[in-house]
Amino acid sequence: MKDITSAFGTLYNPVKAFVVYQKHSAEKSIYVEAYDMDKNGCPINAHPLSLKESTQLASALDTSDELTRKFLKPSGLLPKNVLHLNPEHNGSAIWYTPSQKVSLFFVESLGITKGEAFVPPLLWKASKNTLYIYAIDTEMQINEQTPLYHAPFFNLYADGRVCMGTVSVTIKSDCHLEEFISLWEQYFFNSYFSHLIGNKSPVKGNIIQLWQKLVGSGKSFPRKSLLKNGLTIKNIIS
Secondary structure, three states: OOOOHHHOOOOOOOOEEEEEEEOOOOOOOEEEEEEEEOOOOOEEEEEEOOHHHHHHHHHHHHHHHHHHHHOOOOOOOOOOOEEEEEOOOOOEEEEEEOOEEEEEEEOHHHOOOOEEEEEOOEEEEEOOOOEEEEEOOOOOOOOOOOEEEEOOOOOEOOOOEEOOOOOOOOOOOOOOHHHHHHHHHHHHHOOEEOOOOOOOOOEOOOHHHHHHHHOOOOOOOOHHHEOEEEEEHHHHOO
16 A cells, blocks of 8 residues: 555644534523544544633634635726626626737647737636636727627637636635736636537637637737627626
8 A cells, every 4th residue: 555645735634623502592502612633533622612712713713704805805906907896605707808919829639820819809707716708899888788709719618618628727715806817817828729619610700710810910800700699798797
């Protein structure tokens, strides 16, 4: 037998356990009993929760809550390209990026040379572990009624959700908004495009031929090739 515990990452050992008892009466009073843990992880030394233990527990819980409150919090003024923030549950943000030149990577089987190309204005919606991306046909006067288009990329589901494949997405619980946005854009553009999901082109015409013409050409992305998906920004706000 080979000991592989060293490859597990950070190891947390149990050191304390708590049992909460509640009195079956009108006032519903409670009593907390604390246990120490032995080297095998078994509870020992049952005793009433002490003031010191209570203070340590409160401090630990407050730290966890503080990390949650920092998630998606801007480090300064709210970035102008952020359209919506939802701090509830896992939290999510919606933002847009203008038409820009980016580096794109493709698997060899697609027959598209990796390199720089212009992409259309994009609308992004992301939580800690999920990314949706859409194209838009404007960079001015964006509002809830702005129509959305299929993003002209591979590895996308029909609803705009991105298949990240083998990309390891790590978003910390205390990730500030600016870092959150930067990380998702890096995850998306630094991954390799590999296939169409559903074998349906998200653009008018052949998407492979489109990127073969655009990569390295310096030409603006032809917005006339975009396909509407029937949604507006209002439809994806939640």
